[in-house]
Amino acid sequence: QMLEIVGMDETYLQRYPHELSGGQRQRVVILIALILRPKLVILDEPVSSLDVSVQAQILNLLKDLQKRFDVAYLFISHDLQVVEYMSDRIGVLKNGKMVEQASTDIIINHSLHPYTQSLLASMPELDDNKQKLVNNSKYKAICSKQTGIYQVSPDHHVLCEIRNQG
Secondary structure (H helix, E strand, O other): OHHHHOOOOHHHHHOOHHHOOHHHHHHHHHHHHHOOOOOEEEEEOOOOOOOHHHHHHHHHHHHHHHHHHOOEEEEEOOOHHHHHHHOOEEEEEEOOEEEEEEEHHHHHHHOOOHHHHHHHHOOOOOOOOOOOOOOOHHHHHHHOOOOEEEEEEOOEEEEEOOOOOO
16 A cells, blocks of 8 residues: 555565666655654655656655655755745754754745855746845844844744954
8 A cells, every 4th residue: 555655556566676766766765764654754865866857756745645644854955946845944054053944935035144045046046036135134233243043033043143353
């Protein structure tokens, strides 16, 4: 039954890994991860080695399985378009530190941290209405007087790390 859920049938049970395509191997890994019905699955670059059409299939499968099995994903990726599609919330890491964390909408459209903004600016733009770079005056105003984590709103936190330039 789990094979059918990930879009495979029993004929795949007789195959060796080298006989499977990249997308088929990824489906097997997803099946293995979900077979014990975990509450959380960590996905580290789950579609980075796949071609675009297979990426879309795997991402849609992951979304379907997330609803079906009520599972949370910790999604690790450098591909911000994939992260935007898959996530309700985003945490941005820089050198192992969380520099900004908020809902996907806030991160994509109203980020404050310069590192988050530079990541977003490097993203190929599919929507011309989105602003590439945001004026950093709000970040500077908030963070020029303090360091550490600042709560912008109940759903938005940013790491203040401006250095005095005197």
